[in-house]
Amino acid sequence: MNAAASGTLLTAADVRELAAALGLRPTKQRGQNFVIDANTVRRIVRAAEVGEEDSVLEVGPGLGSLTLALLGAAGHVTAVEIDDVLAAALPATVEARLPGRAGRFALVHADALRVTELPGPPPDTLVANLPYNVAVPVLLHLLATFPGIRRALVMVQSEVADRLAAGPGSKVYGVPSVKTAWYAHARRAGAIGRTVFWPAPNVDSGLVALTRREPPPTAASREEVFAVVDAAFAQRRKTLRAALAGWAGSAAGAEAACAAAGVAAGARGEQLTVAEFARLAEWKARGA
Template sequence: MTDSATPGDARLLTPADVRVLAGRLGVRPTKVLGQNFVVDAGTVRRIVRASQVGAEDVVVEVGPGLGSLTLALLPHVGHVTAVEIDPVLAEALPRTVAEHAPAVADRLSVVTADAVRIPGLPGPAPTALVANLPYNVAVPMLLHLLELLPSLRSGLVMVQAEVADRLAAGPGGRTYGAPSAKAAWYADVRRAGAIGRNVFWPAPNVDSGLVRFVRRDAPVSTAPREAVFAAVDAAFAQRRKTLRAALASWAGSAPAAEAALRAAGVDPSARGEALGIAEFARIAENRPES
């Protein structure tokens, strides 16, 4: 395999290709949309390998941009549904794929939409998420897609390094927080590597990290997900306080919070960072009726 080809006759974008294509489209990366285009072929190949996707997978890719990762994915999977908020980029992507990967161009479909607000996806149910997520909305976007698409079995996303640490953190550390607990509702989440700044155009002023997730069953709970997440948010809104104090407003009073915690088998003097998602689910089950 050379630096410019992958199986299935796909020619990946070089840094020069990216700049030429952007110039042709009149596109300048914007901070508003969180756009930093990957220009390194080795990086997109690494992402595909780390995602562990295969020929049977239907992949949803969010924010394909100019198509660097899309081109790397298409020869290795059954289908890619690319969700792009920028209509200029969305319109151009099929043409880019037809030019660089004609043998697999029929495996691509493009949806022009905001992935944070999209109500659903057309076509085959996706089995994997592989994406360079817009860094400014990475956490809400990932959580929305995990809730929206129960068919997702696994995925690999590139996010800001600090966010990657938070998503993959387990209870007991300062990095652990609401994003960690909420992601754990859906999946086992782990760090899958670091990405340097020089593989992007323009180079971001933050480091990046890869996060891989594998879907698992949500905790068994009589409380709905929204109620559990409300307890998580309340606990981490004032993370330096004990749970008795932090959950007082959520429960209606400090004594009510203590009663819910004790009923859930949780020490009222503990802090949110000590609890796993299953414990938050038990707390939500025992919230007093309002």
């Protein structure tokens, strides 16, 4: 069955009618910008390569525009929604629009940043329209918490998409880039215009596709690696010798860490790969 072909997807009028019936006014605080274009949700499902064998985790389903398209293609969908009104209404929308698939749907009423367990089959795919203000923390939390997620497609603010997909040497390469690279390979998967949302946001959006990979081999823990990443980018213009002095205990310690990791102490954080950050963290983890 395909939701897009069966006429079950929400139109712009449907979205506004549902919102009116619920007395809902989208809030900036929770980044509520609902997708009102059926072609956009079809495009997202195609780009995510969702199939019948997949168990999908969706974050921020809102009124259900993307949820219905995912349910039409996936074996199971679990949606995490923080908003009380939206969480209460979504199961009824699924039942009304896709009654034959309602048994494949689960709703978790919670903050995605606090979710540690999910009902139903473990997710192997993440598809989400992430609120701009918490996009990176939510993505990193979910990748860390659910290692069975092998691939993801997230819609985020265009500038955030650039950062997530950036490589070393890029002007926008930073903490989100490195921490995402610990879990997955990220690439830009397209742009999304403002007019497909209601209300229309003041920024453009972008799609980022992620494919899970093993973190670089290291004796350091993820927390230890992320600590040196945070230190290196705390003051972007400083060299590693200066930026890591606090982390390493002194400038001399920072130089020793760089020497052990095989990176130049005069380099800056934006020049290092995630593997090089892992080698820096290893120096401290070994008690050097």
